[in-house]
Amino acid sequence: MEQLLLLSVAFIVILLGAELFTNGIEWVGHHLDLAEGAVGSVLAAVGTALPETMIPLVAILLGSHAVEASDTADGIGVGAILGAPFMLSTLAMFVTGVAVVIRGRGRPQGDAMPVNTGVLGKDVAWFMSAYAIAVGAAFLPSDADLLRIGVALVLLGIYAFYVKGHLSAENVGGGQDLRPLRLHRLDRAHHRASPERPRLRVVWVQVLLALGFIIGGAVVFVAAVESLATGLGIEPLILALVIAPIATELPEKFNSVIWVRAGKDTLAMGNITGAMVFQSCIPTVIGLVFAASAWRIDTSSPESMLAFASAGIAFLSTLAIFLPMLRGGRLLGRGLLVGGGFYVAYLVLVIVVSAGGV
Numbered sequence: 001m002e003q004l005l006l007l008s009v010a011f012i013v014i015l016l017g018a019e020l021f022t023n024g025i026e027w028v029g030h031h032l033d034l035a036e037g038a039v040g041s042v043l044a045a046v047g048t049a050l051p052e053t054m055i056p057l058v059a060i061l062l063g064s065h066a067v068e069a070s071d072t073a074d075g076i077g078v079g080a081i082l083g084a085p086f087m088l089s090t091l092a093m094f095v096t097g098v099a100v101v102i103r104g105r106g107r108p109q110g111d112a113m114p115v116n117t118g119v120l121g122k123d124v125a126w127f128m129s130a131y132a133i134a135v136g137a138a139f140l141p142s143d144a145d146l147l148r149i150g151v152a153l154v155l156l157g158i159y160a161f162y163v164k165g166h167l168s169a170e171n172v173g174g175g176q177d178l179r180p181l182r183l184h185r186l187d188r189a190h191h192r193a194s195p196e197r198p199r200l201r202v203v204w205v206q207v208l209l210a211l212g213f214i215i216g217g218a219v220v221f222v223a224a225v226e227s228l229a230t231g232l233g234i235e236p237l238i239l240a241l242v243i244a245p246i247a248t249e250l251p252e253k254f255n256s257v258i259w260v261r262a263g264k265d266t267l268a269m270g271n272i273t274g275a276m277v278f279q280s281c282i283p284t285v286i287g288l289v290f291a292a293s294a295w296r297i298d299t300s301s302p303e304s305m306l307a308f309a310s311a312g313i314a315f316l317s318t319l320a321i322f323l324p325m326l327r328g329g330r331l332l333g334r335g336l337l338v339g340g341g342f343y344v345a346y347l348v349l350v351i352v353v354s355a356g357g358v
Helices: 002-032 036-061 067-104 117-139 145-167 184-193 200-231 236-248 250-261 265-290 302-328 338-354
Strands: none
Touching: 002 036, 002 200, 002 250, 036 067, 036 117, 036 145, 036 200, 036 236, 036 250, 036 265, 067 236, 067 250, 067 265, 067 302, 067 338, 117 145, 117 265, 117 302, 145 265, 184 200, 200 236, 200 250, 236 250, 236 302, 236 338, 250 265, 302 338
């Protein structure tokens, strides 16, 4: 009962944080004259990716120094790293698709999303390339430490170029239809003088406060989920791959639903695809460098095969959702629902493997 209460409180805190964050980060982009793609795919994506990034950081870098416990911590960390892109490309897409389909009933264009397909197409290309390199490194020999470091540097370089491309993009029609800053009354004197444009320092206060809510709520949510999973006897790897990412991906899901409701579909989708690029580049570097023994495909280990199978599902789901967009030049909300099918398929695989059926 106590854990369910904690889950409810954490859920509300994350929701509040997501509302403050989406509002604040739009104002940051407006002040800095950034394009929508940069706001959604870089600023929002990095901010909301922090909760799920904390799990592998804590598990791998702060895990026990005992050999057996350290191996378990590395396995959990790698499972969390692989679980994030999987959740984003399946469940997060599905949740966003449901929001679009529901909202589409009241829109002239139905569930056709008014997104910048060029921005999303580039995000998907960056993700597919970076994640293929990161997963490919799992086939390297156990003693190829220099090669792993080289791959890690390549991934960091890819993300740097990705961010540079978004930040240098021209802002075409951005900053329209901005809702008033939620915490604008913190700067009362300036608000009375210029209520239509809050100062950047107040905007940053709201963004940082929102991130505090999001991260704090996610930490409590994950701890409660872990406690429930432990009580039910769920394996640590399953927890890291499937259960914990559901909780830590809540900010992206909530942000995207909020932006869909506001009719800002490019921000909604960019928040997810940008997070996918971030997760394919930054956390994977942690796994490659600091958990090399776990970042390796072991064909004799069902757990290892199951963990890296999630990467295959992520690739397939991404292709199934975005190939029709690239061919037809538009993205439909119903097309995002495909992600739910891939999520269920992986859950079935997890259940079969856990039951010893493979």
